[in-house]
Amino acid sequence: MARQVIGSAEVAEKLAVAIHEHRLPPGTKLNEDEVGEIFGVSRTVVRAGLQQLAHQHLVDLKRNRGAFVAKPSVREAREVFEARSLVEPTTARSAARRAGPAEIARLRAHIEAEHAALAEGDDGRALYLSGTFHNEVARIANQETIAEFIAQLVSRSSLIIALYWERRAALCESHAHDALIGAMERGDADEAEALMKSHLLDLYTSLDLRDAPAQPKTLKEALSG
Amino acid sequence: MARQVIGSAEVAEKLAVAIHEHRLPPGTKLNEDEVGEIFGVSRTVVRAGLQQLAHQHLVDLKRNRGAFVAKPSVREAREVFEARSLVEPTTARSAARRAGPAEIARLRAHIEAEHAALAEGDDGRALYLSGTFHNEVARIANQETIAEFIAQLVSRSSLIIALYWERRAALCESHAHDALIGAMERGDADEAEALMKSHLLDLYTSLDLRDAPAQPKTLKEALSG
DNA sequence: TGGACAAGATTCGTATACAATCCGGAGGCC
């Protein structure tokens, strides 16, 4: 394959997608030389990409130790979903008011892709797409600043799911997204807001946030690392 | 003076404060060699710091052109204040519920410092402190994730003020912050939320967001650069 | 057998070198 010119943004993006799709589990060491080798760039650009991901809380940068895929604590998990509950319902309301046929179509295509991925057994990709669905909704609300924040929260949610999700089978059988599109199509802002709110609550309550994975046993560490 | 060891985080922080205090106006070119010279570090660490600031939207990184202090558009200005209005009132409510005597004292000390700076004629510092006051409130709410988002919005607000503020004299004579502390001290969450909401609206409406500085005349550009 | 220590190997942090790109002005042409 032809060697493509790649910058730090592309490196960060590819790593972010891999993390989001659970191909890089929390705690994974991201060796600079290794990553550079894979993408055909020097450590300089790899480091820039890793720093970008660190700012998004997707990786942990430990001085003189290297970069690791982040492992959100229980506390952080709660915070992320609190933040989402604060911001996303209002955003969904705003999106419902602004959505035209083109936007609705795009959302439906998005869900279509998600279903297709699920059918192929590519759970990781399906999870990724079900996350970015929220990004699309935020984009429709036409508030770039908040959309960016939501995108970060969605990414972090993916890490939280990797750590604290219990019943992965029931992944996205829920038709919450379909219902939301319906409300948006009807321009029913109240309903859209309510649906988003309950959808997030639903996600949150299906996590097992009792305690453990925050301080993983060093033994477990060794086995998984 | 002893040469202190400084990393990219410190560089970013010092530049951020300078921007926040309006010592580096929007559009200012941040030459890598020059900044490195000032802090006694190589371009490598300067670049890392600049990238961090770019992620916070405090500087604009233009490929092959360099780093410039950001010039938020009118649209961006609106978005930032919309986001703040969405997030900060709820945060103030939460802070009011959690604030104990220690927190109240810290806030009062903060305001004290702001008044002192104003008395010394250091308007930039006063502006900086009046901004970070909001960060302190967010910290009391004990929601790190949202607090970080607010901190970014506050920084960007400082740039917006630099570009679109009209009556700078009336800077912070308003006693909105004092009133907020009062409500928090009484544990009056409703009042704290309402005060924060009106305070932000007040700020927003005192901006002149009619149009211009978004697409600055190239002539003006040349004069200011 | 188990733990503590030390030397080697690995990996990160920072500085520097070199190539690519952009800006500005001199000169020429219309």
Added chain:
DNA sequence: GGCCTCCGGATTGTATACGAATCTTGTCCA
């Protein structure tokens, strides 16, 4: 006189080099 072109200087983008910190592993001793 105005505009275009081209070249020199300056600045950024990327790779590499080297010192510093950390991790590994093998050995010694209790």
